Amino acid sequence: xEQAVKTAKARLSSVANAIRLLTSFSGEEDELGITTLAGRxxxxxxxxxxxxxxLTGAGFLEQNGETGKxxxxxxxxxxxxxxxxxxxxxxxxxxxxxxxxxxxxxTVQLGIVDHFSVLYVYxxxxxxxxxxAAAVGxxxxxxxxxxxxxxxAHQPGDYVKEAIGRGLTAYTPKTITKREAxxxxxxxxxxxxxxxxxxxxxxxxxxxxxPVRNHNGAVIAALGVAAPVQRMNKKLMQTCVPSVIxxxxxxxxxxxxxxxxxxxxx
Numbered sequence: 315x316e317q318a319v320k321t322a323k324a325r326l327s328s329v330a331n332a333i334r335l336l337t338s339f340s341g342e343e344d345e346l347g348i349t350t351l352a353g354r355x356x357x358x359x360x361x362x363x364x365x366x367x368x369l370t371g372a373g374f375l376e377q378n379g380e381t382g383k384x385x386x387x388x389x390x391x392x393x394x395x396x397x398x399x400x401x402x403x404x405x406x407x408x409x410x411x412x413x414x415x416x417x418x419x420x421t422v423q424l425g426i427v428d429h430f431s432v433l434y435v436y437x438x439x440x441x442x443x444x445x446x447a448a449a450v451g452x453x454x455x456x457x458x459x460x461x462x463x464x465x466x467a468h469q470p471g472d473y474v475k476e477a478i479g480r481g482l483t484a485y486t487p488k489t490i491t492k493r494e495a496x497x498x499x500x501x502x503x504x505x506x507x508x509x510x511x512x513x514x515x516x517x518x519x520x521x522x523x524x525p526v527r528n529h530n531g532a533v534i535a536a537l538g539v540a541a542p543v544q545r546m547n548k549k550l551m552q553t554c555v556p557s558v559i560x561x562x563x564x565x566x567x568x569x570x571x572x573x574x575x576x577x578x579x580x
Contacts, residue, residue, distance in 0.1 A: 331357060332365050336374060336386070345383040403526060403535050404436040406568040411438055411537060414561045418554055420541040424526075425454070425461040426534065427469065430477050432462045440541070455515065457482050457496055458489045460523035461536040463509035467500040468525060468533035474500070489514045508559055509536075510551070513543060520546035522554050524562035529570030537562050 338346060338354050352362045366384055369375040373389030404424060411422045415438045424436040432454040456462035456477055466474060474497075482491040490496050503509045511521040523538030539554055540546075546554075 328365070331355065331361070332369060335362065335365050335369065336390070339386050345378060345381065345385045347381075347383045351384075403528075403565070403569065407436060407526065407535070407537060407565045410561050410564050410568070411436065414537075414539060414557060415440070417557055418539050418541075418550075420539045420545070420554075422537065422539050423461065424535055424537045425465065425523075426536075427456070427465045428453070430456065430480055432456060432459060432465060434461075435535070455483065455485070458485055458511065458514040460509045460511040460521035460538045460540070462515075463499060463503050463511070464523045464525050464536035464538075465533065467503040467509070485515050486513055486517050488512060508555055509538075511540075518543050520551070522551065522558045524559045525566075526562050527566040527569070527571040531571055534569075537565065 334355055335351060338351055348359055348362050348366065351357075351366070352359045355362060366375055366377075370377055370384070370387070373387045375384045376387045377384050403426070407424050411424060415422045419440060421440045422438050423434055425432040425434045427433070434450055434452045434454070437450055454462055456466040466477060469477070478493050478496060482493070482496060483489070484491050490499060499509075508522060508524045511519070511523075513519060515521075519540060520543050521538050521540035523536045525533040526535040526537055528534045537558070539558055541550070
């Protein structure tokens with residue numbers, strides 16, 4: 315047990331040193347040698363060399379073949395591009411979500427897949443006293459939230475299999491926890507073009523969501539509206555479903571996608 319703790323601490327220390335190494339680079343010094351890095355990090359050259367070799371192998375650093383110095387690698391650019399895409403979709407969705415809020419009077423939100431959960435990247439709360447609270451940076455399950463169902467329905471089969479295999483936690487008596495039932499719901503989401511959370515993630519809450527696509531047609535986010543069941547009755551849902559879908563299509567169009575005009579009736 316003691317040895318395991320020591321090993322875990324050593325790994326954490328290595329990760330921390332790797333992060334320090336990567337953040338040593340700047341716009342003024344885009345290439346640094348082992349000696350310079352070792353001095354700044356106050357680490358042995360052998361340690362810095364091992365870190366640099368590992369980071370180079372993973373694509374986070376590149377080595378200049380002529381000088382032997384290191385610079386930031388393409389992998390960091392790719393990660394940065396992912397973050398930028400998240401920011402782009404939030405920026406493009408913001409005005410349309412504001413319109414959806416004004417139209418429905420209820421909380422609107424935008425979420426993406428992050429690992430095996432929903433990550434909310436934008437939200438605007440209803441001005442009503444009793445409302446669904448949401449927070450940017452908050453997380454939610456994929457299998458029982460409206461936004462989550464939309465996102466899960468458009469993931470590759472292997473991802474869906476692993477996501478379901480991680481467990482289908484029952485958050486309320488209405489949460490669907492059977493594998494085949496969840497798969498059937500995902501099929502319906504793809505067919506209808508939207509998802510509904512009927513008190514499945516939280517008692518007293520209903521939500522509707524639809525997919526946001528990029529210029530290639532890939533679903534990169536989902537947006538929706540959520541409200542207390544006292545207001546989100548059948549009549550309001552019939553009004554909100556087309557509004558949510560139209561908002562998602564409008565955001566998709568802003569991202570370069572031409573949405574299909576055919577969809578199943580609610």
